[in-house]
Amino acid sequence: MNRNRAPPDPLHDATARIRRAVMRVPRGRVTTYGSVARMAGLPGRARLVGTVLKALPAGARVPWHRVITASGRIAFPVGSEAHDHQRRKLEDEGVGFRGGRVDLGRFGWPGHEDLDEMLWGAGR
DNA sequence: GATATGACCGCAA
DNA sequence: TTTGCGGCCATAT
Numbered sequence: 808m809n810r811n812r813a814p815p816d817p818l819h820d821a822t823a824r825i826r827r828a829v830m831r832v833p834r835g836r837v838t839t840y841g842s843v844a845r846m847a848g849l850p851g852r853a854r855l856v857g858t859v860l861k862a863l864p865a866g867a868r869v870p871w872h873r874v875i876t877a878s879g880r881i882a883f884p885v886g887s888e889a890h891d892h893q894r895r896k897l898e899d900e901g902v903g904f905r906g907g908r909v910d911l912g913r914f915g916w917p918g919h920e921d922l923d924e925m926l927w928g929a930g931r
Numbered sequence: 932g933a934t935a936t937g938a939c940c941g942c943a944a
Numbered sequence: 945t946t947t948g949c950g951g952c953c954a955t956a957t
Contacts, residue, residue: 818954840939851952857938858954874938882938889938935957944947 821849825859832873835900836916837909839877857882872896873916879908 824847831846832838838846840853849855860871872893876882883890885907894904902914912918 841941844939851940853939854937854952855939855954859938861938862955871938876938877940893938933957936955937953939952941951942949 821847821852821855822859824848825856826863826867826869829860829869829871829874832870832916834870835902835914836918837873837875837897837902837911837914838916839911840874840882841877843874853877873900875909879911 825843828843828846829838840856843856844850844852847856856874860869860874863869863871881890881893883893897909898904902909909915
């Protein structure tokens with residue numbers, strides 16, 4: 808009997824987890840490629856996150872614009888159409904830019920408030 | 932099959 | 945703060 812009904816496809820699996828991780832990022836907040844990779848259980852594979860987002864079909868319900876680099880900048884080259892598009896979407900959600908970069912300490916997710924809540928509970 | 936490219940990152944200098 | 949470098953590895957040549 809052939810029990811190989813579903814050949815393992817680690818790549819497809821990783822893709823699904825990455826998309827799921829990005830969908831957890833709340834509106835008005837941003838996260839980084841590396842952070843998404845870690846949340847998806849793929850530490851050190853930030854590049855794969857970029858590859859996956861690049862391949863996202865138009866219309867996918869994934870907030871890809873909330874993912875930026877660890878230095879707080881948009882990954883697309885400044886001046887490019889994609890860059891402006893992403894920046895606009897973020898500003899629409901209230902994410903602020905200073906010198907072409909987002910203050911991860913303020914808009915980064917998860918941020919300290921989130922961690923405080925996780926550790927101490929919502930009621931301080 | 933070999934090489935180049937890229938929506939990246941952490942670290943050292 | 946910025947730059948350079950090794951590490952990562954799916955895709956495109």
